[in-house]
Amino acid sequence: MFYREAGEFKASYKADQAILPIRQDRWFIWAILAVAFLVIPAVSSDYWLGTIMLPFLILALAAIGLNVLTGYAGQLSLGTGGFMATGAFAAYKLATMFPGMHILLVLLFSGTITAGVGILFGIPSLRIKGFYLAVATLASQFFLIWMFNKFGWFTNYSSSGVISAPPMTAIGDVLVTGAHATVTAKYLFALSIVTLLALITKNLVRSNIGREWMAVRDMDIAAEIIGIKMLPTKLKAFAYSSFLCGIAGALWAFVHTGSVEPLAFDVNRSFQILFMIIIGGLGSIMGAFLGSAFIVLLPIFLSNAPHWFGLDIPVDLISHIEAMVFGALIIFFLIVEPHGLARLWQITKEKLRLWPFPY
Amino acid sequence: MYERKFGEVILDLKGISLSFGAMRVLNNISFNVRKGEIRSIIGPNGAGKSSMLNVINGVYHPQEGEITFRGEVRKEMKVHEAAGFGIARTFQNIALFKGMSTLDNIMTGRNLKMKSNMFWQAIYWGKAQKEEIEHRKKVEEIIDFLEIQAIRKTPVGRLPYGMQKRVELGRALAAEPEILLLDEPMAGMNVEEKEDMSRFVLDINDEFGTTIVLIEHDMGVVMDISDRVVVLDYGRQLADGTPDVVRNNQDVIDAYLGVPH
Structure with missing residues (x-):
């Protein structure tokens, strides 16, 4: 009833090709951004911002990265954790080698370095597809983590193998990393970066390169016959995907945890991100956010839920139940909507368009 | 009916032979395509029609033979280069990008x-x-x-x-191709859809001047809209010529209707 596009006429292709051609969608996104930038920092506790919103945002960014590769370009990857680690360690080396470098440049360069690593590990994708490619990227995952553990140079020869982010400022003297940075500043910094990169990704996937990626995903032979070169197209997807994962890893190490060891980016991380995009929806930016919210928020909700209902259950039992319910919910969602939460959202919108009539 | 005029030969295939291992799919096929014509390739199932299209747009590389395209002998080319040369095609089994909009x-x-x-x-x-x-x-x-x-x-x-x-x-x-290869564009369609599709093919040929190479099983359609027809059977070339010539060719009749014993 309220969600109608009837009566909204587009007079130009420019208007028709906008990211959100429907007025109500635009309002909705602006409202979400306003809440994210203004309301959440104002009303949330440090606990909420620091341990829930920050990981949600950063993992959402990594999920967008993997979604470019797997959801849009159709190349299954289990190397996300390795690429995040590359980003984190590249950022650490850059920040310690060039102490005056601005954090935005550190993030940009660490993303670029990760993109290079991604291209390297993406080369086999020309020959192998699907599960076999997943195994090949799994090798990159183990290799990268092994490399960061093995060579002291990456951690500046720290005895524990842990890297700690030096304090860095974003604008003026507002600290966004290190022990003295406020959680609000960290949150707003991460939010700005993630918003910007999400927008850039959206632009890419609605442009020619995005169509080429999807063409390769949907029917590679036909894509080749209409003139799309396989190798550059796939490598661009690997590069951009790794770029995003690298920045996500750098943000994780610098802004979220402050200090990190390679094991924080082990294969479990890769699976976590992969689950996010499967549950959220392959080939959807929105899906990356929904999937990240599902994976990050649901366990917290589950572990707190008995407490809210006044049930007194021992902590160890709660964590067992949490794992069971979490697994059951994943299976439930995959059966009900194999195309992910983003598709559910789309169906809701299609229903809303006709509401209150059935068709 | 008015007389249709065609330009020079833009695609010339000479002695094309293609094998997969011991399987000889195409055996010494020679025909040419003139600019602006509708050229049909017909033949029973397994005759090598689709393989012929795959040879033209570079998916398969024939072991023998020579392909002259726009006056130049074509070297072995990569699949993605065909589009750059102005060769576009559709597939027998639809090969659209299913997740994307029209x-x-x-x-x-x-x-x-x-x-x-x-x-x-x-x-x-x-x-x-x-x-x-x-x-x-x-x-x-x-x-x-x-x-x-x-x-x-x-x-x-x-x-x-x-x-x-x-x-x-x-x-x-x-x-905006120069040559459009259509692999059974009317397969599985009802009469009205076939009529629509035939109209589109004729209009494309007429309005854009696109040369069309067509594979089709519906003889009515083929004989109606083609300028010249080449007939293949088990990788051999049975006949080549205008629809009337092909229709009356004894080899073609035998291949389609069988030989009386």
Whole structure:
């Protein structure tokens, strides 16, 4: 009833090709951004911002990265954790080698370095597809983590193998990393970066390169016959995907945890991100956010839920139940909507368009 | 009927032989395609018709024979180069990008004409945006031509078969090809859909001057719209000529109807 596009006429292709051609969608996104930038920092506790919103945002960014590769370009990857680690360690080396470098440049360069690593590990994708490619990227995952553990140079020869982010400022003297940075500043910094990169990704996937990626995903032979070169197209997807994962890893190490060891980016991380995009929806930016919210928020909700209902259950039992319910919910969602939460959202919108009539 | 005029030979195939291992799929096939004509390849199942198209657009490389395209002997080319040479095609089993809308499918057909780089596309501004709008205009012309305005934004996976065939034709047209290879564009269609498709093929040939190489099983359609027909059977070339010549060729009649014993 309220969600109608009837009566909204587009007079130009420019208007028709906008990211959100429907007025109500635009309002909705602006409202979400306003809440994210203004309301959440104002009303949330440090606990909420620091341990829930920050990981949600950063993992959402990594999920967008993997979604470019797997959801849009159709190349299954289990190397996300390795690429995040590359980003984190590249950022650490850059920040310690060039102490005056601005954090935005550190993030940009660490993303670029990760993109290079991604291209390297993406080369086999020309020959192998699907599960076999997943195994090949799994090798990159183990290799990268092994490399960061093995060579002291990456951690500046720290005895524990842990890297700690030096304090860095974003604008003026507002600290966004290190022990003295406020959680609000960290949150707003991460939010700005993630918003910007999400927008850039959206632009890419609605442009020619995005169509080429999807063409390769949907029917590679036909894509080749209409003139799309396989190798550059796939490598661009690997590069951009790794770029995003690298920045996500750098943000994780610098802004979220402050200090990190390679094991924080082990294969479990890769699976976590992969689950996010499967549950959220392959080939959807929105899906990356929904999937990240599902994976990050649901366990917290589950572990707190008995407490809210006044049930007194021992902590160890709660964590067992949490794992069971979490697994059951994943299976439930995959059966009900194999195309992910983003598709559910789309169906809701299609229903809303006709509401209150059935068709 | 008026006399149709054709230009010079733009595609000349001489002595093409193609084998997969011991299987000889094409055996010494020679025919040519003149600019502006509708050239049909017919033959029973397994005759090597689709293989012939795959040879023309570089998916298969024949072991013997010579392909002259626009006056130059063509070397072994990569699959993605065919589009650059102005050869577009549709597939026997629809090969659309199922997850994308009709509009995006046809836009993808223009990928070679898009020149802006990834950085411009990332900000979707200036050159990249201008380009998107320019190509959208062209794509809309194709959408109007094929009368598929209503399904512009529908994901093609949801479209009925006949419509998907039409979108695939649109995607091939988007590249503004010189030669259009159509692999059974009317397979599985009812009479009305066949009539529509025949009309589109004739219009494409007439309005854009596109040369068309057509594989089709419906003899009525083939004999009606083709200028020249080549007949293959088990990789051999049985006949080549105008529909009337081919229709009365004894070898062709034998291949299709069998030989009395």
